[in-house]
Amino acid sequence: MDTKRLITCLMEDIRKKTASELNLMEVCGTHTRAFFQSGIREMLPPSIRLLSGPGCPVCVTDEACIDAAIALLKEKDIHLATFGDMLRVRGTHESLSDQFGKRGNVSIAYSPLDCLALSKKLSGRQLVFLAVGFETTAPSIALAVKLAKENGIGNLSFLMALKRMPPVLHHILAAKRNRLHGIICPGHVAAVMGARYFSFIAQEYAIPAVICGFEAMDMACGIYMLTRQCNGQERSSLRNLYKTCVGDEGNATANKLLQEVFEVDEASWRGIGRIKDSAYVLSSRYKDFDALNRFCIRLSNPLPKSGCSCGDVIIGNILPYECRMFEVVCRPQNPLGPCMVSSEGSCAIYFNNGRVPMK
Amino acid sequence: MEELIRLYHGDGGKHTALLIRELFYKYFGNEMLLQGLDAGVFHTAEGRLAFTTDSFVIKPLFFPGGDIGKLAVYGTTNDLAVSGAKPLYVSAGFIIEEGFKLDELERIVRSMRVACQETGACIITGDTKVVEKGAVDGIFINTSGIGIVDCAYCHKEVKPGDHIIVTGSIAEHGAAIALERYKIPVKGPFSSDCGSVYNIITQLKPYYSGIKLMKDPTRGGLATALNEISEREGMESNICEHAIPIRREVEGICRLLGLDPLYLACEGRVILVVDPDISSAVLQRIKSCENGMGACIIGSFTGRREEVVYLQTNIGGKRILNPLEGPMLPRIC
Numbered sequence: 001m002d003t004k005r006l007i008t009c010l011m012e013d014i015r016k017k018t019a020s021e022l023n024l025m026e027v028c029g030t031h032t033r034a035f036f037q038s039g040i041r042e043m044l045p046p047s048i049r050l051l052s053g054p055g056c057p058v059c060v061t062d063e064a065c066i067d068a069a070i071a072l073l074k075e076k077d078i079h080l081a082t083f084g085d086m087l088r089v090r091g092t093h094e095s096l097s098d099q100f101g102k103r104g105n106v107s108i109a110y111s112p113l114d115c116l117a118l119s120k121k122l123s124g125r126q127l128v129f130l131a132v133g134f135e136t137t138a139p140s141i142a143l144a145v146k147l148a149k150e151n152g153i154g155n156l157s158f159l160m161a162l163k164r165m166p167p168v169l170h171h172i173l174a175a176k177r178n179r180l181h182g183i184i185c186p187g188h189v190a191a192v193m194g195a196r197y198f199s200f201i202a203q204e205y206a207i208p209a210v211i212c213g214f215e216a217m218d219m220a221c222g223i224y225m226l227t228r229q230c231n232g233q234e235r236s237s238l239r240n241l242y243k244t245c246v247g248d249e250g251n252a253t254a255n256k257l258l259q260e261v262f263e264v265d266e267a268s269w270r271g272i273g274r275i276k277d278s279a280y281v282l283s284s285r286y287k288d289f290d291a292l293n294r295f296c297i298r299l300s301n302p303l304p305k306s307g308c309s310c311g312d313v314i315i316g317n318i319l320p321y322e323c324r325m326f327e328v329v330c331r332p333q334n335p336l337g338p339c340m341v342s343s344e345g346s347c348a349i350y351f352n353n354g355r356v357p358m359k
Numbered sequence: 360m361e362e363l364i365r366l367y368h369g370d371g372g373k374h375t376a377l378l379i380r381e382l383f384y385k386y387f388g389n390e391m392l393l394q395g396l397d398a399g400v401f402h403t404a405e406g407r408l409a410f411t412t413d414s415f416v417i418k419p420l421f422f423p424g425g426d427i428g429k430l431a432v433y434g435t436t437n438d439l440a441v442s443g444a445k446p447l448y449v450s451a452g453f454i455i456e457e458g459f460k461l462d463e464l465e466r467i468v469r470s471m472r473v474a475c476q477e478t479g480a481c482i483i484t485g486d487t488k489v490v491e492k493g494a495v496d497g498i499f500i501n502t503s504g505i506g507i508v509d510c511a512y513c514h515k516e517v518k519p520g521d522h523i524i525v526t527g528s529i530a531e532h533g534a535a536i537a538l539e540r541y542k543i544p545v546k547g548p549f550s551s552d553c554g555s556v557y558n559i560i561t562q563l564k565p566y567y568s569g570i571k572l573m574k575d576p577t578r579g580g581l582a583t584a585l586n587e588i589s590e591r592e593g594m595e596s597n598i599c600e601h602a603i604p605i606r607r608e609v610e611g612i613c614r615l616l617g618l619d620p621l622y623l624a625c626e627g628r629v630i631l632v633v634d635p636d637i638s639s640a641v642l643q644r645i646k647s648c649e650n651g652m653g654a655c656i657i658g659s660f661t662g663r664r665e666e667v668v669y670l671q672t673n674i675g676g677k678r679i680l681n682p683l684e685g686p687m688l689p690r691i692c
Binding site: 085 | 670684
């Protein structure tokens with residue numbers, strides 16, 4: 001049977017057997033986008049509501065971090081490198097692209113390891129890498145830090161904004177406000193950390209969870225497995241359907257690096273607030289490479305902006321369409337909140353790939 | 360409208376269109392301009408002429424498969440070609456940053472000559488300005504072109520059921536530029552499709568009566584060009600994902616970078632809207648050209664009076680291809 005027919009059969013089965021409304025959260029922005037682009041969203045019965053989760057690194061990076069990067073650019077004459085998506089996210093007042101446009105002292109890096117070569121080219125001028133992401137980008141950032149130390153690169157440091165996934169999921173699941181019935185776990189995080197990293201979802205909260213890939217068939221199977229558990233056809237558990245990439249224990253080399261270079265601390269999540277143990281920060285051995293330490297910059301405590309509901313969107317309380325700013329004021333060219341910035345941000349995905357449902 | 364010009368006003372998307380409509384049309388508006396075509400077409404005693412202009416401010420200046428010079432000639436001659444015109448004369452205006460290397464300028468000019476030879480056009484006038492360091496980024500080139508429109512071709516109203524053809528695999532220019540711009544160390548056959556489309560269009564002369572319109576999907580790619588057509592014609596179009604020609608390597612690199620190939624620029628392709636009775640014959644004729652071998656019928660106009668482009672996905676789902684707002688940047692993870 002070809003993929004198209006198989007998916008049609010799965011969808012038919014889901015439609016027949018799902019009587020009640022189900023709220024399923026796809027944690028990762030790449031899944032949100034793939035659901036739209038594959039057309040699966042349109043094929044699901046209306047009783048299944050897909051909610052975006054906090055899995056877009058741009059969306060969860062708080063204003064204080066952007067403000068600190070801008071302060072470094074303005075006050076310390078450094079060169080800043082970061083991932084492309086980050087350039088357009090606003091801090092309290094402006095974004096890095098505003099600075100980029102003015103002075104050309106911001107570079108887009110696709111890999112943090114590029115900074116090792118870039119730091120040499122800058123011949124002594126200080127380079128700061130704005131390190132955002134989750135367990136996915138963390139290993140390559142850890143490697144860049146380690147290599148910087150080993151090679152005695154004195155003009156490279158890291159503005160740390162790395163986040164960990166389990167604490168924010170605990171935060172969402174414990175709140176129960178969004179009445180989640182199932183979780184599609186972030187596949188790339190699972191590839192690094194292992195399937196067991198997410199076993200707490202079913203064990204502690206009795207909510208079904210799947211790990212699946214990003215092809216249409218992977219995602220259709222993921223939803224099918226979740227609905228079977230939700231409908232009582234199977235007991236709630238964590239199902240790993242992405243075994244080609246995800247083992248039980250994850251990538252041993254990457255995990256060793258994470259343990260060596262980072263330690264866990266509290267983090268501030270944009271629109272959500274502070275969550276214990278949800279940050280990767282540099283361990284004492286590597287503190288010299290922390291840009292905040294090196295340049296004596298302190299993170300501010302920006303007041304949350306009124307009007308934007310990004311915080312509610314990324315924990316599944318509302319759909320992007322339900323934010324009163326969506327499309328009316330907040331658009332990709334004029335993003336109020338970070339969810340409208342990145343191509344993996346839930347609001348931008350809904351804006352670019354969907355239409356506001358008729359009321 | 361906002362008070363300041365932003366980069367997005369020049370990205371060829373929604374805000375460029377808004378600026379054109381609300382400012383340029385307001386002051387320059389005339390019957391020819393307001394048609395909003397790739398070239399202005401006007402009548403003379405001897406026949407119709409097409410006139411167009413384009414400026415090239417790209418980065419990087421040199422990329423696999425071309426450079427700013429090649430792009431500057433083909434960009435303009437292709438706009439003439441899709442207007443049904445034979446490109447005749449081109450002007451070239453250079454704005455060069457002080458300190459630009461002379462041998463790089465010669466490389467650019469040399470490739471402009473090769474591109475002109477291929478299309479049969481001549482550069483008959485030009486202008487050179489040098490500005491202080493930092494005033495431009497290396498070199499900016501403006502080209503204008505004039506061509507004579509084939510008497511058998513004109514732009515016609517799109518009807519329900521008309522087929523949509525694309526003359527080759529998409530997103531190749533956009534992918535090649537993205538790899539260079541973001542310095543992605545991936546090796547592979549990534550090369551811009553930058554080239555002339557005039558040779559394909561001259562092959563289609565016998566079918567001009569059934570060709571409703573032609574458009575080159577440059578900035579914003581296939582999806583943006585189809586949205587422009589749908590909006591102009593006030594009609595829904597429907598394309599099939601599996602029919603869209605795209606090379607596996609290009610698809611792969613787009614996935615890796617988080618870019619959507621449907622929105623990446625082509626610089627040597629044409630979208631044609633064709634009467635379904637002749638679409639197979641038109642397709643065969645396009646395929647007989649070396650740069651048209653990958654041509655495909657990718658969809659049709661449905662007749663619904665809604666300005667929207669739908670994509671039937673490979674698995675039988677449906678996706679709306681909205682006009683893109685904002686630039687596509689590589690994703691983080």
